[in-house]
Amino acid sequence: MNEFCKNLPKIELHAHLNGSLSSQTLKKLGCFDESIEEYHRLNKVMERSSRTLDECFLLFKVAHNATRTKEAVYTATKDVIEEFFNDNAIYLELRTTPRSEECMTMEEYVETVVKAIQDNKLNIIVKLLLSIDRRYQLPASDNVMNLIIKMKNKYPDIIKGVDLSGNPNVGIFNSELFKKAKESGLSLSLHCGEVKNDKEVEEMLFLNPDRIGHATCIHPKYEGSEELWNLYCQKLIPAECCLTSNVVCGTSKSYANHHILEWIKNDLPFTISTDDKGVFNTTLSTEYELLQRHFDLNDSDLWKINYNSIDYSFAESSEKDKLRDIMLEWKTKYMK
Ligand SMILES: [Zn+2]
DSSP: OOHHHHOOOOEEEEEEEEEOOOOOHHHHHHHTTHHHHHHHHHHHHHHOOOOOOOHHHHHHHHHHHHHSSSSHHHHHHHHHHHHHHTTEEEEEEEEOOOOOOOOOOOOHHHHHHHHHHHTTOSSOEEEEEEEEEOOOTHHHHHHHHHHHHHHHHTTTTTTTEEEEEEESSSSOOHHHHHHHHHTTTTTEEEEESSSSHHHHHHHHHHHHOOEEOOOTTOGGGTTTOOOHHHHHHOOOOOOOEHHHHHHHHTSSOOSSOOOOOHHHHHHHOOOOOOOOOOTOOHHHHHHHHHHHHTTOOOOOHHHHHHHHHHHOOOHHHHHHHHHHHHHHHHHHOOOO
């Protein structure tokens, strides 16, 4: 491991709670032995060759199965926060889809995640984004959005935004729903252009979300189009770049051919994220190491990406100031 990438104070803006569960946490949640076996089997398959998106979604299902009780959700959240902290993340935005289980309502699920965040005593600021799954249709999607808005009003310091996620090959993007979220004061981060869908990408960009996830199929070289790329360049919406996730899922052919190259070349806003560090067996430090290795960036570039990411975060402005101070102090101490 590159010591600089490990020690650098880092900002994580795109981490799904369930996909971030490490195998240690899954083991700890022990009552799901069958799922864990499946998890390891699939993980082994993943090491050998790249997987399709659908196969990755099967893996996410295994992690979901491990968190069917409030106790498990609490432990999972606590562990993920601790693991990011141990990887020297100083700010973490977790995201998760509110869901109900046999012994837990959707609201209780959110309450449990919030409680674990509130109980965090580590030196890492943690915020929560609640996700709408692409599979949800009206009126279910509207009900979930109403719950998200209600929970945001109850925990305005923790719940900061809404995310649209799920299998990009299914479901639709309902812009009206996200307009409503925006009007209620929630920030927006949309998984955007993971697969080619020019019309949807255009609609998303026109909504002016605060950030977009992946941004894979926008540039004409990466299955997007000139029109979309021009629109993106006008909007300059920060992109959440998840290298390992994209390569493992096959939405990017290789690290060297990753679309983030266009962002680097054109000095466009982006942040580096893990997406699902458990499913993809990665860490935020590893993602920075990959970025440095494949795109010839120096230590100062990596520091700047994190420093800029503070601006793109949904933290309060006083928290952003604090994060900037930490990064500047670290730079003075450890960088020539
Ligand atoms: Zn994601």
